[in-house]
Amino acid sequence: MFDSSLRTPVVYAIAIRYQTPLWRAGAMLRAGCMAAFWVLLLWFPHDTWPKDAAMLALGSIGAVTAWAHNRSSLLDFLAARNVIGLSAAARHLIGAKERATADLSGLLEGFGIISVALLYAGPLEVRPLPDTVYALGMVLIVIHVWSAFMQAMTDSSWYAPDVPPGRAVLVLRPLMPLIVAMILFAIIGYPVYWDHQAVPGGLFGVILAVAAVLLLLPFTLIYELVLRAARDASIAEVRRCRAEDAVTVHSLVKNAEYALISEVNSDPGAGPETRSLALEMLALTEEARLKLLDRAAKLGSVELLWHCVTRILPSGGDVTAELDPASRSVQLSGTDYQLARRCLVDLITNAWKAGARRIEVAIRLEEQPGMTRTQTVLRVDDDGPGMPAGALDDPATSLAVMAEHLRGYSGSLAFSPRNGRGTRACVRWRSAW
Amino acid sequence: MRILVVDDYLNVEMALRGILDGHTVTGVRDPAALPRMLAYEEPFDEAIIDLRYAQSAATGLTALATLRRLAPDTRTIISTTDEEENRLLYLLAAFRFFEPKALLAKRADAFVTRAVVEAVGRGDPSPSPDADPFRSAVAMRPPLLDQIVHNRTELGIWHELARFDKRQEIANAAHVHPRTVDAFTAAKCAAIDIVYAHFSRPTRGPEPAAATEQAAAHGANLIRVIHFARIHEQFFADHEVARLLAASWRAR
Numbered sequence: 001m002f003d004s005s006l007r008t009p010v011v012y013a014i015a016i017r018y019q020t021p022l023w024r025a026g027a028m029l030r031a032g033c034m035a036a037f038w039v040l041l042l043w044f045p046h047d048t049w050p051k052d053a054a055m056l057a058l059g060s061i062g063a064v065t066a067w068a069h070n071r072s073s074l075l076d077f078l079a080a081r082n083v084i085g086l087s088a089a090a091r092h093l094i095g096a097k098e099r100a101t102a103d104l105s106g107l108l109e110g111f112g113i114i115s116v117a118l119l120y121a122g123p124l125e126v127r128p129l130p131d132t133v134y135a136l137g138m139v140l141i142v143i144h145v146w147s148a149f150m151q152a153m154t155d156s157s158w159y160a161p162d163v164p165p166g167r168a169v170l171v172l173r174p175l176m177p178l179i180v181a182m183i184l185f186a187i188i189g190y191p192v193y194w195d196h197q198a199v200p201g202g203l204f205g206v207i208l209a210v211a212a213v214l215l216l217l218p219f220t221l222i223y224e225l226v227l228r229a230a231r232d233a234s235i236a237e238v239r240r241c242r243a244e245d246a247v248t249v250h251s252l253v254k255n256a257e258y259a260l261i262s263e264v265n266s267d268p269g270a271g272p273e274t275r276s277l278a279l280e281m282l283a284l285t286e287e288a289r290l291k292l293l294d295r296a297a298k299l300g301s302v303e304l305l306w307h308c309v310t311r312i313l314p315s316g317g318d319v320t321a322e323l324d325p326a327s328r329s330v331q332l333s334g335t336d337y338q339l340a341r342r343c344l345v346d347l348i349t350n351a352w353k354a355g356a357r358r359i360e361v362a363i364r365l366e367e368q369p370g371m372t373r374t375q376t377v378l379r380v381d382d383d384g385p386g387m388p389a390g391a392l393d394d395p396a397t398s399l400a401v402m403a404e405h406l407r408g409y410s411g412s413l414a415f416s417p418r419n420g421r422g423t424r425a426c427v428r429w430r431s432a433w
Numbered sequence: 434m435r436i437l438v439v440d441d442y443l444n445v446e447m448a449l450r451g452i453l454d455g456h457t458v459t460g461v462r463d464p465a466a467l468p469r470m471l472a473y474e475e476p477f478d479e480a481i482i483d484l485r486y487a488q489s490a491a492t493g494l495t496a497l498a499t500l501r502r503l504a505p506d507t508r509t510i511i512s513t514t515d516e517e518e519n520r521l522l523y524l525l526a527a528f529r530f531f532e533p534k535a536l537l538a539k540r541a542d543a544f545v546t547r548a549v550v551e552a553v554g555r556g557d558p559s560p561s562p563d564a565d566p567f568r569s570a571v572a573m574r575p576p577l578l579d580q581i582v583h584n585r586t587e588l589g590i591w592h593e594l595a596r597f598d599k600r601q602e603i604a605n606a607a608h609v610h611p612r613t614v615d616a617f618t619a620a621k622c623a624a625i626d627i628v629y630a631h632f633s634r635p636t637r638g639p640e641p642a643a644a645t646e647q648a649a650a651h652g653a654n655l656i657r658v659i660h661f662a663r664i665h666e667q668f669f670a671d672h673e674v675a676r677l678l679a680a681s682w683r684a685r
Contacts, residue, residue, distance in 0.1 A: 013596055013606070020601045156605070277444065299488045334462025334488075338443035372473065408450050408458070433461040433470040 001174040003224055006231070007161050014230050015156035026151045027066040030109065033144040034063040036136070037116055043133040044119075048126045055119050059112025059144075065089070065105035106152065113144050114183065121199075122190040135200045138188060142209045146216070149180055153220040159227070177216040185210045239294065246292040249285060257281050272398035279345045283308040300337045302330045302363050309344045319352050324362035332363075335432035336376045339409060343427050346398045347380040356384030356422065365431060374431045383422040387415045402427075434554045435475060439464055439496045440483040440512065445539070449481065452543040453550060463489045464496035471503045479554055481510045481537065484523045485667075492523060494673045497531040508553050509533040511564075514540070521632060522668040525578045528567040530677050535559035536567065566632055577631065580624040582669075582678055590617050591669040594662035600655060618654040625661050 037056055044052050068078075068090075078090035089104055118124045120137045129137075153176060158165055189206040191197040201208070257278070264270045264278045286308040290296035296304055306323045313319055332340060340363060351359050360381040365374045392403050392413065403413045411429025418424050436453060438446040438460035446460035459477075461470050463486060480500055484493035493511065500507050511533045513520050527533055534553040537546060541561070548560050570577035582588050586609060593606040604611040668674055 009596070016597065016602050016606050017599075020599070020605055280444075334441065334466070335443055335446075335460060338462070342443070405447055405450075408447075433466045 003228065006224060006227055007159050007164060009161055010234055011227050011231050012156060012159045012161055014227060015159045019156045022151060026147045029147050030144050031063040031067055033140045034060050036140050040133050040137055043130050044126055052119055052126060055115045058108060058115045062105060062108030062112035065108050069105045109148050113141060117141050117187045121188045125191065131200045138205065138209060142212050145180060145184065145213055149176060149216050150219065152176065153216055154223050174217065177214050181210045181213040184213055242292045242294065246289045249289050249292060253285050257285060272396060272401045276342065276346055276398045276401065279312055279349055280342055282312050283341055283345055286311045300332045300334065302332065303328045305337060305341055309341060309348065312345055312349060313352060319357055319359065321348060321359040327363040330363050330365060332376065333431060333433055339429065340378055343378055343402055346402050347425050350399065351380065351382035351384050354384040356382035358383045375428050376431045378427040380425040381418060381422060386417055387423050434478040437477040437480040439480060441486045441488065452546050464491040464499060465489060467496055467499045468503060476504060477507045479508045479510060479550060481512050483512050484520050492671060492673060494523065494526055494677065497527060501531060510535045510537050510549065510553055512537045512539055519664050522665045524567055525570055526674060526677060528571050529576055529578045535561060536564035537561065538563060570631055577628065580627065584682060587617065588669060588675060588678060590614060591662050594659050595666040595669060598659055618658045621658050622654045625657060
């Protein structure tokens with residue numbers, strides 16, 4: 001009935017925040033109810049006072065215990081001293097915090113209010129009682145029960161992700177209002193259905209009290225709706241903040257990168273490695289931006305690689321870059337992904353700058369006979385004017401630098417003319433870790 | 434020498450290949466891939482290990498633990514960007530639990546990098562003094578990291594301090610009572626002072642703005658400790674850290 005998907009850190013944090021003031025207010029409210037029961041005792045027959053006081057005692061101890069549960073300094077004080085019974089109780093209450101379990105204060109309050117209710121109705125009821133006192137007593141009993149079980153039903157420990165509640169208490173949770181309502185009906189309905197007394201409110205009053213307790217169930221369901229809404233609102237807010245951050249990354253970092261690339265390209269002293277790194281920064285920034293937006297595909301996916309690498313091409317230009325559809329599902333290791341990014345940035349930029357208008361890319365992992373590791377093969381076809389002879393021999397070119405890097409990965413870079421017009425660049429290396 | 438580079442950014446490995454010309458440099462991008470790699474590769478003489486990984490839950494501590502288990506003869510060097518103040522506790526933990534041979538700043542020039550790597554390879558002390566504050570922090574009695582986190586309850590409180598900012602909420606979430614939080618914040622403020630005094634250069638971020646009402650509501654100690662907890666949030670939530678700390682507490 002209750003939503004187990006709410007057992008997450010965000011919801012738990014919301015529930016803790018909700019519950020902290022509620023605990024204190026609830027304990028004070030129930031203490032107030034108990035005080036009122038003592039005051040109402042003045043209108044009870046004097047000869048029953050000793051019995052009445054004894055029956056109020058349990059609930060009163062429960063109220064004090066619930067109050068002490070929220071007074072850590074008092075628990076500290078008691079736990080540190082060797083006071084028979086009290087020290088053990090204090091240590092128990094300290095240990096029972098934030099656990100979905102029946103603790104001492106809960107049990108004392110539960111049995112305490114039953115004991116109080118038995119003063120007003122049931123086999124131990126005190127008579128005669130003024131109608132007003134009886135009615136006030138009933139109202140206080142319902143308020144007490146409502147407060148205690150609302151706290152129990154909405155306790156943050158139901159949502160603790162690290163220490164989930166036990167199966168038995170999870171089953172008990174939706175049944176709790178029904179069980180409590182039945183107990184309440186058995187006690188306060190007793191004068192009506194057993195003794196046929198004319199008590200204030202009569203059967204209607206009893207049904208009203210029981211129905212009020214049954215409302216705990218829809219109340220808790222509404223509480224869960226609010227929790228779910230708060231969780232979803234938090235997630236939406238996080239998403240909005242991340243989108244703002246993505247805009248910041250784009251406007252601050254990318255604009256600076258474009259300025260840097262422009263400067264590097266116009267600087268004859270800038271080496272090929274510097275030019276490649278400056279360009280690769282653009283692809284990296286796009287990766288970071290997508291990650292912020294939570295739109296990045298799994299790292300290592302060629303789809304993500306392709307999206308980021310094509311950001312280096314001028315937007316609105318007449319260059320078309322296409323990825324072979326079969327390559328989209330290829331998953332690369334971390335090293336292979338970054339190596340492919342580096343190679344693609346260089347190869348696509350070179351093709352575009354050489355005047356190519358159409359660039360086609362394919363990425364494959366090829367099994368090698370007798371080898372445990374595959375080969376990563378990257379093919380870039382373009383319709384440009386073709387590679388100048390000896391491009392790989394000139395150490396001032398980014399391609400020569402790339403070829404040198406690839407040798408470190410047992411790899412190679414080769415160019416071949418395509419039929420008709422254009423060049424095919426083929427890069428391969430032993431797939432890395 | 435055969436040198437392993439554990440760093441999520443390939444260009445770091447590429448740069449080291451150029452700097453460490455004459456040595457064999459191989460890399461891995463994610464510490465989680467280390468066991469598989471070590472099973473296939475020849476043993477390494479040295480490993481240069483980054484501490485944090487953008488796309489992985491594993492950290493440099495995971496890499497150090499894996500190397501100690503599977504390649505105990507490999508000498509380790511921690512590589513870090515010293516501007517990142519949230520690396521401090523990871524560095525303290527690395528030196529506390531693994532005794533790496535050196536600490537190498539990523540911004541170190543080629544000369545220093547080569548000198549450090551080769552000195553470690555020869556078994557000589559590192560010529561870079563970067564690791565000295567961390568070694569002296571480990572030599573403190575009790576070690577500085579233990580002053581920050583002394584037991585499981587404290588680790589739990591640190592974890593919750595990053596998520597909550599009210600004393601009662603922190604206590605509830607950490608399953609302790611607020612007095613424990615008070616005692617904790619008082620003790621940890623003193624430990625934070627020691628940390629800041631010991632690492633005056635890289636670690637001290639801007640102190641939190643002590644808004645008057647905030648200070649009145651939560652106390653200055655709590656504000657300082659929350660600030661520290663949020664800087665090091667990932668450290669306090671790291672499962673590898675929890676495992677290492679738990680093992681050290683058991684060994685006490």
